[in-house]
Amino acid sequence: MPLPNPRQLSRRDCLAALGCALPALARATDDPLPQPWAAHRPVPAPLKLPGHGGPALDLAALRGQPVLLNFWASWCEPCRSEMPSLELLAARHEADGLRVWLINFRETPAAIDRFLALLPVDLPIARDADGAAARAWAARVFPSTVLIGRDGRPVSTWTGEVDWTAPAARERFVALLKR
Known part of the structure; x- marks a missing residue:
């Protein structure tokens, strides 16, 4: 079967194809490199968000501790795949004071509850x-x-799924955590 002429594809078809390809592309990079937070880039306004089934997030109250903010959604396959390694990372570095927060993107409490029923997260x-x-x-x-440093300033960002238990990712994270 011949490939369709790209000029004949609708915008919707292109977006759908891209949406299907993104999870595979994210997984294709086993160890995404952390990108430093640019020194000239401002720190976003104070981050305060309601908690889901627990305490609210107040980033300012966590100053003095390293914090990992993970933005995710239940419909995101790489997000689901990454969560067990995030839990292991949190447990491994609890003595270092690391706090890992999952920040759900624009979903209802019911959608989050359905997700947690399938994949319990602690x-x-x-x-x-x-x-x-x-x-x-x-x-x-x-x-x-x-990653937010103990001083409350962002240190690095990762885009896409990370296996936080992989040796290279762990080594890079530990180096950043010590800063």
């Missing part, structure tokens, strides 16, 4: 109901993860 979840936090922290692809 990390705190905050709700970004209107997507403003994801926009402020430049989370345009899911999952997106931001």
